[in-house]
Amino acid sequence: MTGRGRPPGRGKVQIIQPTGELRKRAVNYKKGFSVELTSSEMVQLEKVVHNSKDKFVTAVSEKLKSLREAAHAVGDDITSMPSFLKTAERDSLEIKGMGGTFDFPLLTQVAKSLNDYVCGLKNVTNVHLEIITLHIDALYVILAQHITGQGGATEAQVLTALQQATKKFS
Amino acid sequence: MAEKIDFSKVRFLIVDNNTLALQMIEDILRMLGTTSIRRASDSTKAKIALREGDIDVVITERELEPETGIQLVDYIRHSAESLDRLLPVIMLTARSESEYVTEARDKGVTEFLGKPFNVDSLYRRIASVIARPRAFVNAPDYFGPDRRRRQQAYTGPNRRT
Numbered sequence: 001m002t003g004r005g006r007p008p009g010r011g012k013v014q015i016i017q018p019t020g021e022l023r024k025r026a027v028n029y030k031k032g033f034s035v036e037l038t039s040s041e042m043v044q045l046e047k048v049v050h051n052s053k054d055k056f057v058t059a060v061s062e063k064l065k066s067l068r069e070a071a072h073a074v075g076d077d078i079t080s081m082p083s084f085l086k087t088a089e090r091d092s093l094e095i096k097g098m099g100g101t102f103d104f105p106l107l108t109q110v111a112k113s114l115n116d117y118v119c120g121l122k123n124v125t126n127v128h129l130e131i132i133t134l135h136i137d138a139l140y141v142i143l144a145q146h147i148t149g150q151g152g153a154t155e156a157q158v159l160t161a162l163q164q165a166t167k168k169f170s
Numbered sequence: 171m172a173e174k175i176d177f178s179k180v181r182f183l184i185v186d187n188n189t190l191a192l193q194m195i196e197d198i199l200r201m202l203g204t205t206s207i208r209r210a211s212d213s214t215k216a217k218i219a220l221r222e223g224d225i226d227v228v229i230t231e232r233e234l235e236p237e238t239g240i241q242l243v244d245y246i247r248h249s250a251e252s253l254d255r256l257l258p259v260i261m262l263t264a265r266s267e268s269e270y271v272t273e274a275r276d277k278g279v280t281e282f283l284g285k286p287f288n289v290d291s292l293y294r295r296i297a298s299v300i301a302r303p304r305a306f307v308n309a310p311d312y313f314g315p316d317r318r319r320r321q322q323a324y325t326g327p328n329r330r331t
Contacts, residue, residue: 015316016256018303022226025179027301032176033202035301037293045289048197052190059190093233094188097264100286101194108286 049101056102057143063091064140071133081124088132089118095139103148106155110138110162117166131165138162175300181206185216185230185242186262191285195229195262198289202296213237217245223253227299232263232270239263240277247278247313255313256306258299262287278314280304 026032033041067088074084092115099107114135121128138158141147147155182199184207186192192209199207208225210216213234219225228246232239243259246252258280263270266284274282281295304315 013310014308016306016308018256018305020303022180022258022300023303026176027173028176029171029174032174032178033293033297035173035175035297037290037297042290045198045201045293048201049194049289052194052197055193056190090233093264094191097188097285098191101288102286105286 053102056098060095060098060107060139060143063095064136064143067091067136068133068140071129071136074129075126085118085121085124089115092118092135104142105149106147106151106159107139107142109159110135110142113159113162113166114139117170120170127169131162131169134165135162173301175202175297177203178205180204180300181208181224181226183208183210183216183219183225183228183230185210185213185228185234185239187211187231187234191231191262195292198292202293213239213242216242217251220246220253220257221251225254225257227296228257228259229262229296230259232261232265232274240273243274243277243279258303258315260295260299262292275317276312278312280315 027035037045070080070084070087074080092111096108096111096115099105099109099111114132117135118132142151142155150156177199182204184192184195184199186195189211192211196207196209206224208219210219213236216228216230216234220228228242230239230242234242237245239261243261246257246259247255259278260281260283261274261279262283262285263274264285271282271284280299283291283295306314307316
């Protein structure tokens with residue numbers, strides 16, 4: 001192998017200056033997108049995100065539907081709890097990571113609340129399961145009612161209530 | 171005259187277990203004019219792509235399986251199998267709390283961006299690794315991009331070399 005750079009060793013600190021090979025190859029004054037984006041270039045890129053919005057809404061709806069069903073199944077069969085928690089952790093993190101990009105910051109906030117809650121759970125009881133289900137329902141409502149932005153006073157109250165519940169029953 | 175980036179000359183590897191995120195990042199890169207984009211949905215496939223070479227920039231999520239994005243960065247920076255230990259890595263992750271930012275910086279990530287992201291922030295990081303490459307530091311306990319971002323005047327008693 002002819003890998004660039006040296007593996008870390010003992011002793012002196014070595015500064016390796018960049019070769020600039022990629023810069024030389026790609027940066028120019030004629031073709032491409034400006035290093036500092038212009039407003040028209042920005043509009044072009046924002047359109048890409050906007051075009052993915054419907055796919056996002058569909059994907060999250062499917063995830064929430066599956067999570068709801070899994071939450072109900074856990075109530076009947078407690079042995080499925082570990083896999084349910086793993087799925088809830090993964091899906092809530094994904095929703096947290098995507099919501100704000102598509103102008104659903106409230107979705108991101110509720111998903112973060114759910115993710116923080118699920119990550120910290122050890123011995124799960126029916127109360128914990130109920131709080132998880134409330135989060136899933138809240139996410140579903142935000143999506144179904146297309147609540148973009150931060151929502152209004154009611155949404156703020158719901159978020160506060162969820163956060164208080166997670167603190168009280170953690 | 172303003173500098174431009176010809177993205178048809180830049181080869182990307184995107185690593186994310188979320189299909190929608192993968193697709194959206196690919197769509198953004200295609201809009202920029204990129205033609206060489208490889209996708210990997212886990213760390214094993216990412217390592218295979220890295221061993222095949224011809225990659226200029228990696229954009230990776232932290233939450234991967236079977237190994238994390240941090241372990242992938244460690245592989246790029248330290249493994250004898252790594253074809254380019256100086257490869258720019260942008261970590262684009264839903265784990266955006268400060269402890270994860272610090273961890274990523276100390277493991278040799280070039281740029282960090284928390285999800286949810288906006289296209290402007292993502293573009294600025296991509297443009298930065300291409301147009302403003304950073305020096306690397308090879309120290310006993312760290313190998314990665316120079317973590318010093320600011321030049322501060324020294325006002326102490328002894329002259330520094």
